[in-house]
Amino acid sequence: MADVFLEAKNISKTFVGVKALDNVDLTISKGEIHCLIGENGSGKSTLIKVIGGIHKADSGTISIEGNLLSGKDAIESIRSGVQIIYQDLSLFPNLTVAENISINDMLESNQQVVNWKKMRETAKRALSEIGEDIDIDERVENLSVAKKQIIAISRALTQNAKLIIMDEATSAITSEEVKHLFSIILKLKERGIATLFVSHKLGEVFEIAENISILRDGKLLGVYPSHELNEERLAYIMTGLNLKFEPYTYESDKFSQTPLLEVKNLAKGGQYKDINFQVRPGEIVGIIGLIGSGRTEVVESIFGIDQPDSGSISVEGTEVSIKNPRDAMRHGIAFLPEDRLTQGLFDVQSIGNNIVITVIRNFLKRSKLLDLPKKRTCEHEWVEKLSIKTPTPNNPANSLSGGNQQRVVIAKWLATDPKVFILDGPTIGIDIGSKHTIHEIIRDLARQGMGIVIISDEAQEILDNCNRVIVMSKGTIIKEFADSRDVDADHLLDIVARRVEIGVDA
Amino acid sequence: MNLKRIFKRSETFVLLIIIAFSVFVTIKNPAFLTLDNLFDLLRSSSGTAILGIGIFLVLISGGVDVSSTTIAIVTQYVSITLMIRSGIDSMWFLFGLSAFIGIVLGAINAFFVSLLKVPTLIVTLGTSSLYHGIMLEFFGTRSVNIGSLPESVKSFGKINILTLTRADGSTYGLSIFFVILIALLIITYVILKYTVIGRSVYAIGGNLEAAKRAGFNTRKTHFFVYTYAGLLAGIMGVIHLSLIRYSNPNYIVGTELGVIAAVVLGGARISGGTGTLTGTMLGIILITILEKNLIMMGLSTYWQQLFIGVVLILGVSITYLQAKFQQSGKTIIATEEE
Numbered sequence: 001m002a003d004v005f006l007e008a009k010n011i012s013k014t015f016v017g018v019k020a021l022d023n024v025d026l027t028i029s030k031g032e033i034h035c036l037i038g039e040n041g042s043g044k045s046t047l048i049k050v051i052g053g054i055h056k057a058d059s060g061t062i063s064i065e066g067n068l069l070s071g072k073d074a075i076e077s078i079r080s081g082v083q084i085i086y087q088d089l090s091l092f093p094n095l096t097v098a099e100n101i102s103i104n105d106m107l108e109s110n111q112q113v114v115n116w117k118k119m120r121e122t123a124k125r126a127l128s129e130i131g132e133d134i135d136i137d138e139r140v141e142n143l144s145v146a147k148k149q150i151i152a153i154s155r156a157l158t159q160n161a162k163l164i165i166m167d168e169a170t171s172a173i174t175s176e177e178v179k180h181l182f183s184i185i186l187k188l189k190e191r192g193i194a195t196l197f198v199s200h201k202l203g204e205v206f207e208i209a210e211n212i213s214i215l216r217d218g219k220l221l222g223v224y225p226s227h228e229l230n231e232e233r234l235a236y237i238m239t240g241l242n243l244k245f246e247p248y249t250y251e252s253d254k255f256s257q258t259p260l261l262e263v264k265n266l267a268k269g270g271q272y273k274d275i276n277f278q279v280r281p282g283e284i285v286g287i288i289g290l291i292g293s294g295r296t297e298v299v300e301s302i303f304g305i306d307q308p309d310s311g312s313i314s315v316e317g318t319e320v321s322i323k324n325p326r327d328a329m330r331h332g333i334a335f336l337p338e339d340r341l342t343q344g345l346f347d348v349q350s351i352g353n354n355i356v357i358t359v360i361r362n363f364l365k366r367s368k369l370l371d372l373p374k375k376r377t378c379e380h381e382w383v384e385k386l387s388i389k390t391p392t393p394n395n396p397a398n399s400l401s402g403g404n405q406q407r408v409v410i411a412k413w414l415a416t417d418p419k420v421f422i423l424d425g426p427t428i429g430i431d432i433g434s435k436h437t438i439h440e441i442i443r444d445l446a447r448q449g450m451g452i453v454i455i456s457d458e459a460q461e462i463l464d465n466c467n468r469v470i471v472m473s474k475g476t477i478i479k480e481f482a483d484s485r486d487v488d489a490d491h492l493l494d495i496v497a498r499r500v501e502i503g504v505d506a
Numbered sequence: 507m508n509l510k511r512i513f514k515r516s517e518t519f520v521l522l523i524i525i526a527f528s529v530f531v532t533i534k535n536p537a538f539l540t541l542d543n544l545f546d547l548l549r550s551s552s553g554t555a556i557l558g559i560g561i562f563l564v565l566i567s568g569g570v571d572v573s574s575t576t577i578a579i580v581t582q583y584v585s586i587t588l589m590i591r592s593g594i595d596s597m598w599f600l601f602g603l604s605a606f607i608g609i610v611l612g613a614i615n616a617f618f619v620s621l622l623k624v625p626t627l628i629v630t631l632g633t634s635s636l637y638h639g640i641m642l643e644f645f646g647t648r649s650v651n652i653g654s655l656p657e658s659v660k661s662f663g664k665i666n667i668l669t670l671t672r673a674d675g676s677t678y679g680l681s682i683f684f685v686i687l688i689a690l691l692i693i694t695y696v697i698l699k700y701t702v703i704g705r706s707v708y709a710i711g712g713n714l715e716a717a718k719r720a721g722f723n724t725r726k727t728h729f730f731v732y733t734y735a736g737l738l739a740g741i742m743g744v745i746h747l748s749l750i751r752y753s754n755p756n757y758i759v760g761t762e763l764g765v766i767a768a769v770v771l772g773g774a775r776i777s778g779g780t781g782t783l784t785g786t787m788l789g790i791i792l793i794t795i796l797e798k799n800l801i802m803m804g805l806s807t808y809w810q811q812l813f814i815g816v817v818l819i820l821g822v823s824i825t826y827l828q829a830k831f832q833q834s835g836k837t838i839i840a841t842e843e844e
Contacts, residue, residue, distance in 0.1 A: 090716035092709055094779030107721045114700050
């Protein structure tokens with residue numbers, strides 16, 4: 001193979017007794033779009049750091065275009081054309097686009113004086129190479145994540161990148177922006193620049209990757225041409241479990257038809273308007289829309305975080321007034337926020353304390369002191385019910401993986417015994433095995449008669465788990481599918497992105 | 507999004523307040539808007555402004571320096587004491603000695619900040635007490651009064667580079683202090699804008715981790731920032747001495763919050779990375795004219811302290827407020843474009 005760019009062979013790396021990488025091979029050809037997939041802790045980050053020269057492998061070799069790397073420092077990899085774009089993008093928010101793009105170039109040139117003219121030219125050239133037009137005098141803090149990503153790619157280009165490694169590149173941008181990113185990656189490919197996507201998530205990468213390497217527990221499970229894989233098979237290889245996606249079926253005859261939650265003509269200036277929908281017992285209603293479509297704002301209003309200007313909210317047929325989250329909870333509404341780390345979890349507190357926080361008053365004895373044995377029983381009960389992987393509920397919440405943290409947040413809300421449970425992005429940043437477990441938990445709740453609302457921008461997640469789908473765009477509901485089986489993922493995404501005409505007035 | 511723009515240009519705000527305030531003061535006291543008074547203001551506030559440059563630099567790098575006033579008084583008192591003992595009557599000697607001590611003390615700050623990674627506020631709080639304590643214990647507590655000051659120090663403070671005559675025949679002029687300030691402003695501007703070390707100050711203030719990854723030697727940057735701030739404090743110490751012709755080891759200390767407030771008022775973000783020298787100077791000007799005119803406005807000088815507190819709290823809140831405005835200002839519903 002003459003066109004091999006990078007060849008990593010038998011890479012092993014151990015950190016304090018834990019084998020992070022075990023005899024891993026990775027080969028990337030010139031201009032190849034490769035994807036490295038693995039759950040959290042599977043060794044992906046270690047592997048890219050070894051390639052980038054940040055960690056030195058215990059054994060194994062890395063060669064680039066036939067030359068063996070010593071693996072001693074990052075500069076060697078950079079000079080060979082390897083550029084890593086970390087998830088945080090490593091940009092300077094306070095500096096201009098021009099300076100951010102050309103800063104490495106400036107440092108490489110080893111001069112002590114700044115040549116602003118050259119800096120601007122470098123930035124312009126890098127942007128035009130990928131056909132982007134961004135104001136180079138704008139400060140980076142004023143740009144969207146997608147634009148920032150483009151800045152990071154342009155910066156990599158100034159370093160004569162031949163392989164760009166992108167860590168979780170698609171996790172913080174909308175599906176429209178993902179498409180745009182892919183078009184850039186294809187342009188890079190034309191110029192012979194290879195891309196390695198590193199992700200824990202299935203989905204988008206299928207569209208573009210040629211080959212997919214799968215890591216689990218530090219071992220390479222295999223390299224597959226992407227057309228040989230589908231989500232189910234990939235999920236099977238990754239988790240070793242046969243995860244079957246079977247759409248949720250709502251058995252309408254088993255439950256009362258009185259809506260648990262009914263929203264009528266809800267509106268809030270500048271954010272959303274004409275919002276009408278119902279959630280009946282046993283239903284899982286999906287709300288899909290791009291970031292900024294107003295979906296989060298609507299449910300935040302229902303939960304009393306931000307009051308609507310007009311419209312009504314009814315619970316079990318009775319109109320209720322919800323002025324704050326406490327009102328919402330009293331009426332049996334629970335809400336799992338999008339960002340569990342900042343909004344849903346007290347991460348240094350114990351798992352148990354996190355679970356009982358919503359119902360702590362139930363454990364007050366007559367003396368107004370806490371009934372600790374009762375509290376402990378409750379904590380253990382939930383840890384068991386949701387199979388949260390921890391030796392004891394006394395461990396801090398941040399000792400858990402993302403999926404288990406999410407289960408803690410779910411347990412916390414279930415402890416309030418809600419009638420309606422609204423989950424905003426319930427599986428964001430969670431690896432595939434846990435994702436499946438969380439979906440199962442949600443379905444179980446619905447089967448027992450709870451009304452569920454799931455918000456997500458993953459069409460597949462919505463279609464697999466919801467019996468009814470609402471599409472939001474620009475603050476209004478543009479389409480509702482009473483039966484989710486009436487639509488497939490591609491069509492749904494087209495509607496979300498407004499690529500197709502829909503009969504409904506927007 | 508106009509609000510955002512306005513917030514971004516705090517310099518404009520400060521300038522407008524300065525103009526409005528000057529008009530107000532001039533109406534009450536026509537002597538305010540004279541060249542005589544202006545030159546006097548420049549002479550007495552140049553030292554503070556020099557200290558402000560150093561504090562500005564530290565803020566840009568993402569730190570907070572509360573030790574610069576202590577460094578100024580320590581360099582002043584120690585170097586004048588040594589100068590008198592040695593009998594060398596030369597301003598060059600005094601400036602050199604003072605600058606040297608300032609650089610050494612700044613380097614000690616840098617050591618704690620960059621190598622031990624202690625938060626800058628804690629480091630400088632600690633070292634300021636340390637430096638002051640060492641000086642009081644080992645160099646004495648007695649003031650140096652005008653009688654024992656070397657001749658060169660006394661005459662240096664009287665040098666004017668431009669001399670004008672008042673109606674009554676007496677003269678006034680533009681002090682050499684102002685020339686030193688302008689020179690330092692230009693040097694600092696050029697360093698910050700056109701040198702790699704200057705850009706690295708902005709870089710570490712914006713994103714320290716990214717600066718390391720990009721290949722900046724962030725230790726070097728920290729040493730540069732704190733030694734430069736120390737050097738400026740040393741220069742300020744000498745200027746202050748030749749201005750008031752008296753050295754009391756307890757002077758200057760305690761005014762640091764006022765200078766920090768002025769710099770923050772001028773638009774330097776307390777979270778680092780953002781700010782301009784122009785803004786810094788405008789902030790210093792505003793705080794200075796407020797201070798000098800409070801009594802004339804019929805207010806006690808305690809208002810100054812109150813005002814500084816308000817500015818600092820607002821300055822700290824502003825980063826938070828900006829983020830908040832950006833969020834609540836979002837408009838989702840499309841205007842009639844489709």
